Amino acid sequence: MKRWLIVSIAANLIALAGPGTRAATAQGAAPAPPTNLTVADHPWDNGDSLDLKWELSPDDASLLNYQVFKALGQIGPVNQSPLEFELVGRVPPGTGEYQVSHVPAEIEKSVKDMESHRNLFSDPPLPEDPRKKVKLKVSYLFRVVAVAKDGAPSTSATTTEPFTPTREWFMGNRFSLSIITVIFCGAVIFWINRARKGKPIKVRKIAGLEAVDEAVGRATEMGRSILYVPGTQDINEIQTIASLAILSRVSKTAAEYDAKVEIPVARSLVMATARETVHAAYLAAGRPDAYNEDLIYYVTDEQFGYVAYLQGMMVREKPATCFYMGAFYAESLILAETGNSIGAIQIAGTAMPAQLPFFVAACDYTLIGEEFFAASAYLSGSAEELGSLKGQDVGKVMVAVLLLLGVLMATIATMADNATLQDWVTYLKEIILT
């Protein structure tokens, strides 16, 4: 404890004698500092956030901002300096709190987007910004300085004891989501069980899925092949798994009709899985001899390399039917337009909203979002799988209720200028919907 008191006093002395004081003397009067800086663990988190609070400077109205600094506390080797304070954030005047490690979701997303679009070879790695982060089981000291509009800093308010963030057993900001998850999963399981007991379930006709047999039949009549593209993503993508479920049905029909299905893939694991799926479908159709694993082959992981291959293959071999089922990006329209130009009947399905208009414009049938996920249940006709679709309806009701509630609350909060309702709307938007 004594050591920390010495550290704390030393930190304050350094702050007083530091460049900030010299700058203030040179440029004008330093503002009064903030006081009573306290630090507390952020509740219900992963132990990577701390909440700072302080009393505003008496000169708050004339400030540019408050600057928050952090320094490592005494945790490791004794010779590790605990006094290297680094800037972690700037807070506008009038605000007396700051959450260290808080990175807004939109910033986090934009960094992830930048990372995913980064050229591996030519772009430098994105700098990781460790300033705001605090780590579990590591102690920290904090300092807050008021900065005047002319840049003159005040003396600092510094925490006297190092503080260590702690981890709770549950992520508090995901509590609402966990409730929604439990209700939704419960509803799906309930309807699956209900369907198992033989209760009839009505599912509306989906034109794209009704056309599968017709499309396979057309290829058989024309004596041409069927092209099945299971997207460009790997097997850890749920759309690829949903696509393989549809492939199972397409292959079984093709085996019955003695049609040839060609499946070029962009991922090795998808190739291995698709072979198993198609093999089992041929067995189920009673045609194991007709199964040819060479028709399911790997092309390349590269998006446009894969597209170039498919385009060339389509133009040369002119398949009578093309299925595009899975996750697609920019290649969707190139594939669908090429298929259209060779006169193939085309059925597409994806859960990528940005690609749906392209498929709708260029394909004969398109499974939009949830229809694509419902395809496996629809095609199999299995009661328990159809039951899960009914469970999804419960989710839709929940969403509708939340939507109505949110719209009502937001409207009333604005009209009545009610702060409590406004808080609820913020909670709904930032916690439940995020």
Add this chain to the structure above:
Amino acid sequence: MKRTIPLLLAMSAGFVMIVAFFIPATLTWGEKVSIWFDILASIAFILGGGNLLKVQLKKISDKTAGWGYSVITVVAFLVMLFVGLTKFGVNPNPAFPAHGHWAGQYNEIGSPFWWLYEYMFKPLQATIFAMLAFYVASAAFRAFRAKNFEAILLLVTAFIILLGRTAAGVFLTDFISADSGFQGLRLENFTGYIMDVFNTAGNRAIMIGIALGTASVSLKILLGVDRSYLGSGEE
């Protein structure tokens, strides 16, 4: 057994990912599962590379239509593999002089691998991507044919949006004062309104359906209700 073990693996990995999302102490478990997948996918690349060679060499051997392209594919694959794996032409790392060029970066600027990537692969990739512009035009031409009321509505909306996003659109409705009560009719504002209200509403409806569908399919896979991805359930 051939289906039970993959099913159990899929189920346990899925449940770990769900638990890791809600319980901080298990966060690293979820990350580990993701890393395992990456390792698995990397190993599977050997399978893919082998298959690529097998298929393309067979096409060359059989002289099937377009076998010349297969020759190019095989040559390109082998050259890139050789240059990358052997670190051909890479400068030695001064920090590790004893290891020669093996300690250098395979993708350093100016290295043969970098050159092949920058001046061979990237232009080819850009060429295919650029073709998209022509396909957008042909698809738009077909989609915007005024065949019925819905198509006319789509055509008019698309026309407004396209015009509103150009300088010509802004110029055309420049006579409406930005301070007047009719400022919403300025093409750039009207475009924004269509995108923010009608387009967003439609998009969100699709997104909600997708989210529920994803959750439902995931649950079916985790519970083993949907096993079609492992092969037909009738096996």
